[in-house]
Amino acid sequence: MITLEHVSKHYGETVAVDDLSLEVAQGEVCVLIGPSGCGKTTTLRMINRLIEPTSGRILVDGHDVTSVSPEQLRRGLGYAIQSVGLFPHVTVAGNIMTVPRLLGWDRPHMQARVQELLALVGLDPAEYSDKYPRQLSGGEAQRVGVARALAADPPVLLMDEPFGAVDPLTRERLQAEFARIQKELRKSVIFVTHDVDEAIRLADRIALMRDGHLQQYDTPEALLDHPATKFVHDFMGADRALKRLGRVRVSDVMRNEVPTMQDGSGAETMAQRASCAESRFVYIVDAGGRLEGWFDCVAFREGRVARDAITSVDWREAAVRPDTSLKEALSRMLGQGFRSIAVVDGDGRLLGDVALAGIEETMTAGDAYITHAGGEPEVDV
Ligand SMILES: Nc1ncnc2c1ncn2[C@@H]1O[C@H](COP(=O)(O)OP(=O)(O)O)[C@@H](O)[C@H]1O
Ligand SMILES: [Mg+2]
Structure with missing residues (x-):
């Protein structure tokens, strides 16, 4: 003290x-x-x-x-x-x-x-x-x-x-x-x-x-x-x-279950995966689970060939970590022009993602009081 x-x-x-x-x-x-x-x-x-x-x-x-x-x-x-x-x-x-x-x-x-x-x-x-x-x-x-x-x-x-x-x-x-x-x-x-x-x-x-x-x-x-x-x-x-x-940390609001597929699955498998995907983007990972990019199902359904619906990225630039602040995640999202951003661990393995909608919810619910560093949540009075 x-x-x-x-x-x-x-x-x-x-x-x-x-x-x-x-x-x-x-x-x-x-x-x-x-x-x-x-x-x-x-x-x-x-x-x-x-x-x-x-x-x-x-x-x-x-x-x-x-x-x-x-x-x-x-x-x-x-x-x-x-x-x-x-x-x-x-x-x-x-x-x-x-x-x-x-x-x-x-x-x-x-x-x-x-x-x-x-x-x-x-x-x-x-x-x-x-x-x-x-x-x-x-x-x-x-x-x-x-x-x-x-x-x-x-x-x-x-x-x-x-x-x-x-x-x-x-x-x-x-x-x-x-x-x-x-x-x-x-x-x-x-x-x-x-x-x-x-x-x-x-x-x-x-x-x-x-x-x-x-x-x-x-x-x-x-x-x-x-x-x-x-x-x-x-x-x-x-x-x-x-x-x-x-x-607020990314880990406080991230989705842990996100659709993924492995690269090299072949166009047909990708097409299949895309057609039944519940969300627009399916993350592409390598055999070790490392983020390599994503597949845009909407673009694909609109008639583009599978390869054209793929965006390849470097996880160091395109993703955030669980301990990144939501403010930073939001600014990265806006900077990249996407409505969500992938979350990876220190080796680039995909852990989930954060969507703009999730951040909006946090702001309107006043949950921005979730504390960092593991303390007790504070209440907005
Ligand atoms: N050795 C010194 N002699 C005279 N004035 C000093 C000395 N060190 C700091 N000051 C003055 O004390 C004030 C506070 O300085 P400082 O603590 O370095 O500010 P900060 O770190 O907040 O920028 C300033 O006005 C500075 O000019
Ligand atoms: Mg100083």
Whole structure:
């Protein structure tokens, strides 16, 4: 648990953080958000004592952070930042072992931990352990940064715009991975961002700051539906119904039973399958169940030859994962011009699909309150 009590930080005339009180419960993600210069980074850096508050008190697990040495404190706090800060002349494995080495872990223990963490953040240990930071893409470097922050299994994780420097698709994947990892590890996290959608997606609670002041600290739903000030209202944006879709996972609304056929079934079999298919599209999968495309039964019945009714796709681009947000799934659907989108696992195996109609239902039923990260459903009152 992290507690800030009346914390302020002044730089001469500048008040970077002003009388900030905040409590982050064990296992919760607090997203600290606000315009540039509102005091987010200053707040994080006071928690791990890279800088000292002018006044106020910060407790981590009930202990005043000033009662332990900064070095000792930082070993219990994972810290991941936007620029990653990987040591350039040290391998990926070496970077991840930074804190374990300080803690005096033996080599086999550290090596096992590196393997475990790389797998956790979705990088193949055999391929990545010995690479150097310059050999990594932006997204890969961020993953290594997160792995390094988690290395000594700190109970608290501080993340300063960790996904700020990557392209939108990579960012989406990193967010999904973070949500998955957090569901498993249940760290107490303070996550800084200036991206409202990212905040809505990842936060248990959002702390919205402005000019060093806390404007509102509550669930994403509360900030969307009951903004405390006009500033909160404006900052959260107008498209609230859409934003709420950022809280729902594809897995919450997907159809698990979808019609499929194997490619290479031959035109005749395909024709047969198509004529009795209950829905317009029949997904085409390979022998291992991997998505290869779909068959348009309507186009086929309208007289096209079987081959022309087939659309071939790369599952990496044409499908979403179960942990993708509905907001993202909707935007992908609109981008592709289809009324549904396939759902696949990490190896491209077809799991089901999500239809526009299903999303519509979710929006009108107000079910966009199904919580993420497995909490209790919240009720719209
Ligand atoms: N070392 C410093 N000296 C003087 N002013 C600073 C210093 N660090 C931050 N500030 C000021 O404090 C305010 C908050 O900064 P910061 O916490 O970095 O904002 P954010 O991370 O929300 O963008 C800004 O006005 C910034 O200019
Ligand atoms: Mg900052």
